[in-house]
Amino acid sequence: xxxxxxxxxxxxxxxxxxxxxxxxxxxxxxxxxxxxxxxxxxxxxxxxxxxxxxxxxxxxxxxxxxxxxxxxxxxxxxxxxxxxxxxxxxxxxxxxxxxxxxxxxxxxxxxxxxxxxxxxxxxxxxxxxxxxxxxxxxxxxxxxxxxxxxxxxxxxxxxxxxxxxxxxxxxxxxxxxxxxxxxxxxxxxxxxxxxxxxxxxxxxxxxxxxxxxxxxxxxxxxxxxxxxxxxxxxxxxxxxxxxxxxxxxxxxxxxxxxxxxxxxxxxxxxxxxxxxxxxxxxxxxxxxxxxxxxxxxxxxxxxxxxxxxxxxxxxxxxxxxxxxxxxxxxxxxxxxxxxxxxxxxxxxxxxxxxxxxxxxxxxxxxxxxxxxxxxxxxxxxxxxxxxxxxxxxxxxxxxxxxxxxxxxxxxxxxxxxxxxxxxxxxxxxxxxxxxxxxxxxxxxxxxxxxxxxxxxxxxxxxxxxxxxxxxxxxxxxxxxxxxxxxxxxxxxxxxxxxxxxxxxxxxxxxxxxxxxxxxxxxxxxxxxxxxxxxxxxxxxxxxxxxxxxxxxxxxxxxxxxxxxxxxxxxxxxxxxxxxxxxxxxxxxxxxxxxxxxxxxxxxxxxxxxxxxxxxxxxxxxxxxxxxxxxxxxxxxxxxxxxxxxxxxxxxxxxxxxxxxxxxxxxxxxxxxxxxxxxxxxxxxxxxxxxxxxxxxxxxxxxxxxx
Ligand code: ADP
Ligand code: MG
Numbered sequence: 001x002x003x004x005x006x007x008x009x010x011x012x013x014x015x016x017x018x019x020x021x022x023x024x025x026x027x028x029x030x031x032x033x034x035x036x037x038x039x040x041x042x043x044x045x046x047x048x049x050x051x052x053x054x055x056x057x058x059x060x061x062x063x064x065x066x067x068x069x070x071x072x073x074x075x076x077x078x079x080x081x082x083x084x085x086x087x088x089x090x091x092x093x094x095x096x097x098x099x100x101x102x103x104x105x106x107x108x109x110x111x112x113x114x115x116x117x118x119x120x121x122x123x124x125x126x127x128x129x130x131x132x133x134x135x136x137x138x139x140x141x142x143x144x145x146x147x148x149x150x151x152x153x154x155x156x157x158x159x160x161x162x163x164x165x166x167x168x169x170x171x172x173x174x175x176x177x178x179x180x181x182x183x184x185x186x187x188x189x190x191x192x193x194x195x196x197x198x199x200x201x202x203x204x205x206x207x208x209x210x211x212x213x214x215x216x217x218x219x220x221x222x223x224x225x226x227x228x229x230x231x232x233x234x235x236x237x238x239x240x241x242x243x244x245x246x247x248x249x250x251x252x253x254x255x256x257x258x259x260x261x262x263x264x265x266x267x268x269x270x271x272x273x274x275x276x277x278x279x280x281x282x283x284x285x286x287x288x289x290x291x292x293x294x295x296x297x298x299x300x301x302x303x304x305x306x307x308x309x310x311x312x313x314x315x316x317x318x319x320x321x322x323x324x325x326x327x328x329x330x331x332x333x334x335x336x337x338x339x340x341x342x343x344x345x346x347x348x349x350x351x352x353x354x355x356x357x358x359x360x361x362x363x364x365x366x367x368x369x370x371x372x373x374x375x376x377x378x379x380x381x382x383x384x385x386x387x388x389x390x391x392x393x394x395x396x397x398x399x400x401x402x403x404x405x406x407x408x409x410x411x412x413x414x415x416x417x418x419x420x421x422x423x424x425x426x427x428x429x430x431x432x433x434x435x436x437x438x439x440x441x442x443x444x445x446x447x448x449x450x451x452x453x454x455x456x457x458x459x460x461x462x463x464x465x466x467x468x469x470x471x472x473x474x475x476x477x478x479x480x481x482x483x484x485x486x487x488x489x490x491x492x493x494x495x496x497x498x499x500x501x502x503x504x505x506x507x508x509x510x511x512x513x514x515x516x517x518x519x520x521x522x523x524x525x526x527x528x529x530x531x532x533x534x535x536x537x538x539x540x541x542x543x544x545x546x547x548x549x550x551x552x553x554x555x556x557x558x559x560x561x562x563x564x565x566x567x568x569x570x571x572x573x574x575x576x577x578x579x580x581x582x583x584x585x586x587x588x589x590x591x592x593x594x595x596x597x598x599x600x601x602x603x604x605x606x607x608x609x610x611x612x613x614x615x616x617x618x619x620x621x622x623x624x625x626x627x628x629x630x631x632x633x634x635x636x637x638x639x640x641x642x643x644x645x646x647x648x649x650x651x652x653x654x655x656x657x658x659x660x661x662x663x664x665x666x667x668x669x670x671x672x673x674x675x676x677x678x679x680x681x682x683x684x685x686x687x688x689x690x691x692x693x694x695x696x697x698x699x700x701x702x703x704x705x706x
Pocket of ligand 1: 200269285332341452455
């Protein structure tokens with residue numbers, strides 16, 4: 001039995017062109033040049049790139065690769081790739097060489113004009129380039145089609161505008177690094193040279209049986225169930241949460257882990273989640289752009305491995321109404337080049353001042369840009385998840401934990417961090433911060449942005465979405481706060497910097513304490529309280545998107561060269577269109593399922609029941625029960641039919657509209673409620689129609705019979 005389990009340490013990273021491999025295979029000078037490019041952003045010349053490309057290709061061929069691809073992340077939320085084989089033009093002797101040039105490594109030009117670009121690329125000027133991101137290692141992916149060398153790239157237009165998720169993320173990382181160094185220098189640290197955001201994304205997902213999945217048109221076309229009555233048992237017993245893995249799932253996860261380890265993804269934790277059939281996988285945190293790439297690899301691997309096991313992995317944010325949805329907790333902190341985590345409260349008072357300053361900077365960032373942060377998690381599937389009774393509310397707030405909140409309160413009143421040492425909880429100096437580490441109460445599970453010991457956890461991001469957007473926003477808004485503080489400190493006389501820091505901490509803590517909330521984020525009281533505090537409450541994606549192009553946002557992103565106005569406008573267009581298209585597919589899928597499967601099934605059952613009822617009546621029997629059921633079902637049937645008809649009318653109108661904001665708003669205001677009106681009678685009917693008549697697997701089949 002044991003030999004089927006491999007040693008993670010042996011296989012870890014074997015399919016990655018990582019530092020060890022590069023060091024082993026590349027000539028020393030080339031390796032050093034590449035290292036400089038990775039660590040300091042130095043440019044690579046073509047000769048160096050040629051050598052790297054050659055070695056990378058040789059290594060990939062040894063690992064079975066026949067093709068290479070520039071692997072990129074367009075605005076679809078997924079990854080894209082176009083495969084080229086290593087085969088070069090045939091030689092006179094009829095043989096071919098396998099080649100990859102430096103030019104091919106560095107730059108690609110996919111004919112990818114159909115990717116969403118929000119108008120940046122008219123098809124007549126459809127040039128788009130993929131450019132090697134040498135800071136994220138290349139890897140060989142094995143699948144049914146053989147093995148492919150995947151080269152992580154950024155995707156830009158001819159005019160240099162970002163067409164992907166990666167480019168702005170990299171820009172925001174540069175901004176955060178520069179502003180962090182600037183601030184730390186002012187605080188007296190003269191050795192720090194760079195800083196990077198560290199990110200760990202916990203990935204939630206559902207697993208269902210593939211055969212059953214294929215019988216659900218809604219799952220196939222939209223990734224979620226558009227109909228379905230709750231089974232008698234849901235998640236109320238919490239018996240699935242952290243429960244023992246079912247054998248089929250355990251064997252699936254074993255394969256997922258092994259594949260991820262081979263690809264250098266440090267998959268660490270796995271467990272059952274709250275909802276039946278729901279699970280979670282968390283890797284160890286990494287530099288943000290690598291974490292983003294790795295999260296894409298995780299999603300891809302979860303799906304492909306499921307296929308091999310006769311299963312289907314659902315990454316949709318809310319595949320089933322009535323049980324928890326899936327999210328992606330984006331754990332975020334800042335690490336300097338000497339390995340210090342700036343969000344670690346530390347153990348000396350001096351560090352605590354720095355920590356408190358950084359903390360209030362983050363509060364300021366989140367409070368000032370709450371709409372933008374909310375927008376970064378706006379994704380079609382997340383619409384049905386956020387604000388539900390088990391997902392973060394749509395209101396951005398920050399959880400700090402009681403102790404830290406108390407420190408903040410005292411800071412506001414006294415203006416000094418040291419005065420908080422009087423508190424009983426601070427008997428051993430700064431132990432309150434250690435207590436914060438231990439603080440993992442149930443309450444903080446409801447917060448969309450929680451401090452968890454030495455990092456913030458942004459819990460709004462959807463399970464299906466890329467984490468690039470949210471991290472781009474986090475990096476940039478925090479860079480802005482740092483920059484504001486630095487500007488002030490630069491004006492202070494050298495001896496007054498620390499006093500000035502104290503003032504800023506006090507000022508920011510006071511000005512932004514409204515964003516701090518430790519209570520139950522799911523409660524109605526919080527919504528009311530948030531409104532009193534003037535916090536934005538943005539219920540839907542269509543209402544979130546305008547934050548992308550507000551003056552405040554444009555100014556922020558232009559200042560730090562993360563996005564220009566054109567890029568932001570294009571992204572907002574892409575999002576409106578994505579929303580409208582997804583809603584249109586959902587509405588059409590519902591109508592077809594209702595018309596071709598569900599309504600006929602109900603009619604068939606009504607017909608058979610009526611026949612049986614007539615026969616019973618002819619035989620002189622009491623048919624009150626039959627008649628009650630018949631009346632109930634025929635009422636629901638008419639309701640369903642009327643709902644389909646009106647949904648169709650609205651959908652036709654919506655489809656005829658110009659793509660853009662008003663179309664998306666129309667879908668939100670009319671199609672979404674129309675779909676709910678159709679779902680209600682159908683779900684109710686499902687509870688009365690005899691099981692064998694129901695035309696598709698039910699929630700019980702999908703959730704409990706894996
Ligand atoms: P939780 O705090 O949610 O119970 P963990 O401590 O296991 O769980 O962390 C969850 C995720 O956060 C993991 O991906 C982990 O690697 C990541 N993480 C831990 N520390 C940091 C950090 N300093 N910065 C960013 N992510 C981190
Ligand atoms: Mg978590």
